[in-house]
Amino acid sequence: MSKDRDERDELFEEEIDFDEQGEEFEEDDRREGRRAGAKGGRDDRNGIPSWVYIVLLAVIAAVVIFSAYKLIRWNMGTAKTEGVTGESFEVEVLDQIFLLPEDKKALHEDDGKETILFLGNDILTYYKDENGFAQQVEKKLGANVINAGFPASTVALKDASGSEPIDAFSFYNVAKCIVNGDCSELVQASTQFEDSTYDKNAEALAALDMSTVDTLVVFYDAQDYISLRIGMNPDDDSDPVTYSGALNAGIKMIQEKYPFIRIVCMSFPMCYAYGSDGSLVSGDRFDFGNGRLTTYLQFMIDVSGATGVSFVDNYYGTIHEDNSSSWLLDNIHVNADCNAFMADHFIRVIYPE
Numbered sequence: 001m002s003k004d005r006d007e008r009d010e011l012f013e014e015e016i017d018f019d020e021q022g023e024e025f026e027e028d029d030r031r032e033g034r035r036a037g038a039k040g041g042r043d044d045r046n047g048i049p050s051w052v053y054i055v056l057l058a059v060i061a062a063v064v065i066f067s068a069y070k071l072i073r074w075n076m077g078t079a080k081t082e083g084v085t086g087e088s089f090e091v092e093v094l095d096q097i098f099l100l101p102e103d104k105k106a107l108h109e110d111d112g113k114e115t116i117l118f119l120g121n122d123i124l125t126y127y128k129d130e131n132g133f134a135q136q137v138e139k140k141l142g143a144n145v146i147n148a149g150f151p152a153s154t155v156a157l158k159d160a161s162g163s164e165p166i167d168a169f170s171f172y173n174v175a176k177c178i179v180n181g182d183c184s185e186l187v188q189a190s191t192q193f194e195d196s197t198y199d200k201n202a203e204a205l206a207a208l209d210m211s212t213v214d215t216l217v218v219f220y221d222a223q224d225y226i227s228l229r230i231g232m233n234p235d236d237d238s239d240p241v242t243y244s245g246a247l248n249a250g251i252k253m254i255q256e257k258y259p260f261i262r263i264v265c266m267s268f269p270m271c272y273a274y275g276s277d278g279s280l281v282s283g284d285r286f287d288f289g290n291g292r293l294t295t296y297l298q299f300m301i302d303v304s305g306a307t308g309v310s311f312v313d314n315y316y317g318t319i320h321e322d323n324s325s326s327w328l329l330d331n332i333h334v335n336a337d338c339n340a341f342m343a344d345h346f347i348r349v350i351y352p353e
Contacts, residue, residue: 094313100262108260114143115212120219124149125197131336136343148205156229156246165192172240175250179257219266231290244299251307263309270319272331
């Protein structure tokens with residue numbers, strides 16, 4: 001009897017040992033599970049899986065990469081030239097467009113026909129046929145276009161005394177004639193030049209009724225830069241012997257006399273200059289003493305913004321050193337394809353509808 005009781009006690013003790021070992025095994029399993037969970041991606045300290053951190057780092061990296069890409073692309077720009085010049089690239093175009101206020105529009109009687117007056121130089125007059133810039137705009141837009149460009153003229157005066165014959169056709173002086181309603185000075189000055197373009201365009205401007213003009217476009221090539229016109233006078237923002245001053249003064253004169261006319265400034269495209277040794281150098285890398293070509297570009301941007309007139313950028317997104325042989329006839333004059341490209345650009349930003 002006692003023997004049987006002893007055997008039962010031994011079995012009971014074995015069962016207890018087995019249960020204790022089982023609990024130890026279960027505890028070991030839980031510990032292993034926690035370790036496995038940690039290794040498998042869970043942080044026991046806060047309960048956040050480690051893959052969350054990985055995803056977060058990936059998102060941050062993606063944002064940084066995307067931002068860097070956008071910055072690089074901004075520096076490269078947004079104007080596509082693929083299929084036009086054989087090149088495929090993008091650049092940032094600096095167009096800034098202002099609409100004429102409604103109260104000023106109300107001062108003008110709409111005759112149902114868009115009339116555009118172009119003031120400028122060779123960029124308007126080099127081609128006298130359908131390949132010219134003004135002619136392309138007229139054809140593409142269906143507008144009434146008056147070309148009052150004068151070859152070799154500049155925005156600024158060379159000499160304040162007016163002794164230089166070409167100064168009669170500077171933007172500053174042409175603007176004065178328009179505002180005074182008397183272009184006889186231009187007609188008279190045209191007799192000093194053999195090119196009939198001076199006489200023809202002076203007569204056209206003299207016969208023009210300014211009350212019919214809807215848009216006036218100032219479009220000169222880089223002749224001011226090539227001819228060493230002074231860039232600016234820090235003491236006089238309307239100094240006519242400076243590029244910035246003449247542009248500012250001329251625009252303000254026209255705005256005061258004809259507030260209902262929308263004014264647009266179109267920048268020159270890139271050009272080459274002749275260095276002291278006679279070699280061709282890019283205008284954006286050569287300074288004659290008044291600044292690089294981009295300095296004059298900035299003057300036009302600044303004046304356009306200050307006077308509230310639209311600015312159409314033909315510098316960036318048009319001609320550069322890699323495609324200049326495709327679009328330049330010489331160091332400064334553009335070809336028909338470039339005129340077509342610039343005409344499309346002008347129409348797209350000024351007449352988007």
